[in-house]
Amino acid sequence: MQRLTLVTPQLDSVEACEPVELQESGVFRAVKSVEECGPEGRNWRLREALAAYALEFGLSSQEQRLLECAVQGLNDKTAANVLRCSPNTVGTYWRRIYVKVSCFGARDVLAHFCRVTLASR
DSSP: OOOOOBOOOOOSSGGGOOOEEEOTTSOEEEOOSGGGGOGGGOOHHHHHHHHHHHHHHTOOHHHHHHHHHHHTTOOHHHHHHHHTSOHHHHHHHHHHHHHHHTOSSHHHHHHHHHHHHHHTO
8 A cells, every 4th residue: 555645834824835746756745945836936736736636526616726725734714814715615615525526524635636646647
């Protein structure tokens, strides 16, 4: 059984958020500089993987953005600020994601995302 590791930065605020990158080994790592993030300083590999996952499982754009926040280590309250919605709405998004990907919690969804992303490589 292959062990999946999700490495995320510890965050106190949205401004402190370091981008993450999906490495060839399947491990997410914090990217230290904008230059490391790819075109225009964006983490295009992670966003590409999230877009493919969202398309495959029918996630809405807000659900995809919530998943991106979770991958980056943001808690639900901070994700609500990023998404400009209430924490209750974030809970609704999570419940919809659980149904769409047949998972039972946020950690389960993140593990599922990693498995699906690695399987598609």
